[in-house]
Amino acid sequence: MSRPARVSPDRILAAAALEFAGRGFAGARVDRIARRARVNKAMLYYHFKSKDRLYRTLLRRMFTLAAERMQTIGAAGASPAEKIDRVIAGMAAFIDEHAFFPKIVLREVADGGAHLDRETLAALAAVPRSVGAIVQQGVTSGDFGPVHPLFAYFSMLAPVMFFLAGSPIWKELAPLVTEASTPPTADFVVHQQHGMRRFLSFAPDSPARPTT
Amino acid sequence: MSRPARVSPDRILAAAALEFAGRGFAGARVDRIARRARVNKAMLYYHFKSKDRLYRTLLRRMFTLAAERMQTIGAAGASPAEKIDRVIAGMAAFIDEHAFFPKIVLREVADGGAHLDRETLAALAAVPRSVGAIVQQGVTSGDFGPVHPLFAYFSMLAPVMFFLAGSPIWKELAPLVTEASTPPTADFVVHQQHGMRRFLSFAPDSPARPTT
DNA sequence: GTCTATACTTCGATAGAC
């Protein structure tokens, strides 16, 4: 079989990922994407119809990949607590492979999902749905205390997104924040894993009234 | 005393907050800021020298305000656990008063702090430093288990930022994620408070080896 | 301090040959 040799679209998507992550949708320049993909602008507009469609195509692909990884973790045989460990480590690994991912997510959250059509929104929803299902299993089995699955998703992964998206800043910020030794980036995953085990654990104590 | 009547700079900063939060630094348009502030462009460039300096002025102001609030909480007389409750509720209240704040933070994290000079970075650092000091007190007193203050800061407040910055999206997303009732936005703060109490609590159990 | 008018640049997108 002759390969279709459709290497351009993939190269364009890879270049777009870097550009959109680094500058945001509004700040992204189509010229830069084309140049980085070693393709001229007309070629880019031939494959993708517009800047918007290029962006949405990229996001759908990334959300789908991330959701698949979370789904795989949920389908495996393991205790709920161990699955939570794997969700956190799995997302960190995914970000390690696709460094642009958390930046784009943060920007899209700030944009209020302005560039997401229904299809892309559905692809995004698959990520918290997969993770939420794992949490729900733990609640039902009694391993976890009662908690809203979507809330747990945010408590679990927002710090990972936040921390790994801005690691260069934190390295610059750390000396201004604490006199303790600079934080080893990789240890944050372990920190979050240990903490979330307790966060989600059933706690018979603590009346824990809300405080203003 | 005659009032200086310097109402323009404040109106410009207020308009800039909305514009920068809604579109990001690159997407923000100076014309829109000027129009929203009911001031012409030349006036804007008269008070602030450039788009960059306007942005940094805004950020310094917001970071300083947020840090002051955290510092007040830390200085009050209360148990470490209760202070954590107040930090979470206090940040949520601050965001409620300045809805643009978490959006700008998320964007700046994604930008890798590209627009932050040394002075603005120092203002930003005061926020995690204040919160980190509270955490450190709890660790020292034995109320909390051993934890890096900066890590705890992220685990505590990143979900709050993330959730409150994107509340319109989550409302649209929730039905696609869970068949359970839609999550009441205000309850997230209580969820995070209760969870973080356990997250930070001293846990003699759990060998908790890292999982890949 | 405040305005109008505009210089200069860069953007997203397309035309049309090959």
Next chain:
DNA sequence: GTCTATCGAAGTATAGAC
């Protein structure tokens, strides 16, 4: 599928009168 050349719109910033 791929290219060069370019259009019209929109951007940041400034000049200069008041």
